[in-house]
Amino acid sequence: ERKAINFDLLTSKTIKSKRIGLSKNDIKDSFLENLFFHIGRVPKGATIMDYYQALAYTVRDRVFKEFVTTVKRISDEDLRVVAYLSAEYLPGPHLANNLLSLGITEQTAAAMAELGIDMEELILQEEEPGLGNGGLGRLASCYLDSMATIGIPSIAYGIRYEFGIFEQHIKNGLQEEYTDKWLQYGNPWEVVRSEIGYNIMFGGSTKHVTDSNGNFTVNWIPDSKLRGTAYDTPILGYKGYGSILRLWRAEAIDTFDFSAYNKGDYYKAVQEKILSENITKVLYPNDEQETGKELRLKQQYFFVSCSLQDLIRLHLLQGRILDTLHEKFAIQLNDTHPAIAVAELMRLLVDDYQIDWDKSWNITQRCFGYTNHTLLPEALEKWSIPLFRRVLPRHLEIIYEINHRFVQELKYQHGCSDEQLSRMALIDHSGEGSIRMAHLATVGSHKVNGVSALHSELLKKHVLYDFAQLWPDKFCNVTNGISPRRFIALSNPLLTGLITETIGSGWLTDLKELSKLENMAEDPTFQNKWMAIKQTNKASLSDHIKLETGISVDPSMMFDVHVKRIHEYKRQHLNVLNILHLYLQIKKGNNKDMIPMAFIFAGKAAPGYFMAKLIIKLITAVGDLINQDTEVNDKLKVIFLPDFSVKKAQHIYPAADLSEQISMAGKEASGTGNMKLSLNGALTIGTLDGANVEMMEEIGMDNFFLFGLNAEEVQHKKQGNYKPGDHYVHNLHLREVMDFLISGALSPENPKLFQPIYEQLLYDDPYMIMADFESYLISRAKVYEEWGNQSNWTKKSIINVARMGKFSSDRSIQDYSSLIWKIDSFQNRP
Numbered sequence: 001e002r003k004a005i006n007f008d009l010l011t012s013k014t015i016k017s018k019r020i021g022l023s024k025n026d027i028k029d030s031f032l033e034n035l036f037f038h039i040g041r042v043p044k045g046a047t048i049m050d051y052y053q054a055l056a057y058t059v060r061d062r063v064f065k066e067f068v069t070t071v072k073r074i075s076d077e078d079l080r081v082v083a084y085l086s087a088e089y090l091p092g093p094h095l096a097n098n099l100l101s102l103g104i105t106e107q108t109a110a111a112m113a114e115l116g117i118d119m120e121e122l123i124l125q126e127e128e129p130g131l132g133n134g135g136l137g138r139l140a141s142c143y144l145d146s147m148a149t150i151g152i153p154s155i156a157y158g159i160r161y162e163f164g165i166f167e168q169h170i171k172n173g174l175q176e177e178y179t180d181k182w183l184q185y186g187n188p189w190e191v192v193r194s195e196i197g198y199n200i201m202f203g204g205s206t207k208h209v210t211d212s213n214g215n216f217t218v219n220w221i222p223d224s225k226l227r228g229t230a231y232d233t234p235i236l237g238y239k240g241y242g243s244i245l246r247l248w249r250a251e252a253i254d255t256f257d258f259s260a261y262n263k264g265d266y267y268k269a270v271q272e273k274i275l276s277e278n279i280t281k282v283l284y285p286n287d288e289q290e291t292g293k294e295l296r297l298k299q300q301y302f303f304v305s306c307s308l309q310d311l312i313r314l315h316l317l318q319g320r321i322l323d324t325l326h327e328k329f330a331i332q333l334n335d336t337h338p339a340i341a342v343a344e345l346m347r348l349l350v351d352d353y354q355i356d357w358d359k360s361w362n363i364t365q366r367c368f369g370y371t372n373h374t375l376l377p378e379a380l381e382k383w384s385i386p387l388f389r390r391v392l393p394r395h396l397e398i399i400y401e402i403n404h405r406f407v408q409e410l411k412y413q414h415g416c417s418d419e420q421l422s423r424m425a426l427i428d429h430s431g432e433g434s435i436r437m438a439h440l441a442t443v444g445s446h447k448v449n450g451v452s453a454l455h456s457e458l459l460k461k462h463v464l465y466d467f468a469q470l471w472p473d474k475f476c477n478v479t480n481g482i483s484p485r486r487f488i489a490l491s492n493p494l495l496t497g498l499i500t501e502t503i504g505s506g507w508l509t510d511l512k513e514l515s516k517l518e519n520m521a522e523d524p525t526f527q528n529k530w531m532a533i534k535q536t537n538k539a540s541l542s543d544h545i546k547l548e549t550g551i552s553v554d555p556s557m558m559f560d561v562h563v564k565r566i567h568e569y570k571r572q573h574l575n576v577l578n579i580l581h582l583y584l585q586i587k588k589g590n591n592k593d594m595i596p597m598a599f600i601f602a603g604k605a606a607p608g609y610f611m612a613k614l615i616i617k618l619i620t621a622v623g624d625l626i627n628q629d630t631e632v633n634d635k636l637k638v639i640f641l642p643d644f645s646v647k648k649a650q651h652i653y654p655a656a657d658l659s660e661q662i663s664m665a666g667k668e669a670s671g672t673g674n675m676k677l678s679l680n681g682a683l684t685i686g687t688l689d690g691a692n693v694e695m696m697e698e699i700g701m702d703n704f705f706l707f708g709l710n711a712e713e714v715q716h717k718k719q720g721n722y723k724p725g726d727h728y729v730h731n732l733h734l735r736e737v738m739d740f741l742i743s744g745a746l747s748p749e750n751p752k753l754f755q756p757i758y759e760q761l762l763y764d765d766p767y768m769i770m771a772d773f774e775s776y777l778i779s780r781a782k783v784y785e786e787w788g789n790q791s792n793w794t795k796k797s798i799i800n801v802a803r804m805g806k807f808s809s810d811r812s813i814q815d816y817s818s819l820i821w822k823i824d825s826f827q828n829r830p
């Protein structure tokens, strides 16, 4: 028995001023102390990176204080906890966010200034953890921010990829991928917990045995084992509580094979170490598309098993028994990437802890909630049975058993037809056979949710139709949200200042308070301040564009922004067709009252996605044509900003006038960039897709530029016989643009370069670009008209912001807490 250290020591006077004091002088002292004793430098020899690190450690100490205090409370009061399982996170840079959360941005800047250091420069040194692809990973990080802000006890689990999402370079207009070395200068925000680690098994076979007492057990005899070690990053909510991001790194159990070494085989001696570490080497850079790679399945199982074993350890540590696991933890599956958790928890309960099947299944279903993030058929995860058997033989048996019991229930309790059975089964018997992970997640969870009202409806109507019929109460909606701390307070300090000076600071934790801005929407003085801030933000982005691409953009142009992953369903090429249309009009001399516009694109394409990469080339080719042509370049600019990231996004959103949210209706589950841009005062041109629908409801038709087919019309047109070529024939503008696309003028060195896009649009057009083109142009004409009256535009911009209250991730987390997790926040507890 160790004697427990008195917790109050943490807040004792000495520790307080030395390591956690929040005054300017305390921060300055700690910074110098860290520079000497942690980094080992005197100021004269220190590099800017040394300064950054010293400041990061200074801030981390203060973050830890809050974090440890929260953990103590959870443990003392034995509170119910959310365990968020996600294969991706995109936290963005930590330093500025932690300063904001602690409320010490000003005194820290002052402390640094006294030492002759520009804090902003230090903030720019930070490499962000690119541990995700796009929307899904960023959403997970917004949710962590909100859970910590509101005070929902939580722990987030994921993978500590050594190499995150690739760095995107543009060479000759083409995307090139470079390794992301985010850890190369170390990571001051994480602590390794070497003592927290679990063994993970792969492959081999199973043995079913009945012991002398007649008890039946299954032994899994794996052919390899490795260890997952915990790396913790404390997450601080805004003036709030702490949470934690616990990421697993794969390591060998024995890093060195002495028997091989002694036989003189040095390579073999370290081989296991290398193979083990491979598991968490690199993030798969595919957004919504699975290719069935063995290593990917191993990654998923690896982090899920580590996380569940950790939860069980924490549970037992509280002196609880496993029968009550679901009372202690609500485990949320962020899409199907962690869905193997359903089978793994069953394995742990049944095989390792010998709890009987029915009881284990009851615990399992009550633990899990599943969030679906896509309707795209190619993105619904399936694992081939031969591959699965090779990697996880025991889990295959368990899934067969779950499936068997489920099918029996459908047949005998619900009288389902054979057709229904084969539609709903966890196993798809076509070809070599595969496991439908969305079905596993649905059957193994007590709640399933979509991420916008429309998406949740379509989920029940199509992808999970039979399940929604069977268990209507299992299905619900939680519309996505974004963190107002990261996406306005941090990224748009000027607008944040104006809003706070007008309505007070409560809106940062209660975004609905933004509605108080409505009163100001027509106030000319307020409008002028609002416009001036937008102008400053645009000038700043324009400087950045010049620096990165060499292209000058006049900040008085309208900034038309289309930033997100490059994907055909997101229809960046629809935007391009319009740009070409404008270009051709200018060339014909029809440009008398044309509004000067800068089209700004950013986003990564999956390295193996041919069409997405060709779309990037198309954007840059159009840019090359336009930006150099003095006949057009005072009216049009086309920019592709390379290497989109959270950091870049924070710079772009505040400068946008118009937000492009133009996916084909029924394809974008929610979208979150739509919310980020609107919160920064951009007006939206968009389709009735994902959360756009709810945004328009909130913002009002008059303040939103709607166009295009709705999801039902898309569906209907697809079932009929859609002929994209008809639109080519009937719409002169479309014909001109398409003819230009194939003319070779965009790529004289390779005239057929864009033929694949041309042919796809004309003969197939799966994303109905041809059908929506005309409507897009009509809607854009309204944009130009409204832009012509700047006071009116500004009024609409203010109204957009004022009506964004619903889209805070705080609201989303409240919804998850009440609908799915049944967890109270600290705030609501005595």
Ligand code: GPU
Residues within 6 Å of the ligand: 133, 134, 135, 136, 137, 139, 287, 288, 289, 335, 373, 374, 379, 451, 480, 668, 669, 670, 671, 672, 690
């Ligand atoms: N999303 Br599935 C991803 O970013 N990656 C994925 O693998 C899957 C979904 C996105 C959706 O496309 C987007 O509409 C949504 O806003 C976001 O997840 C968060 O829910």
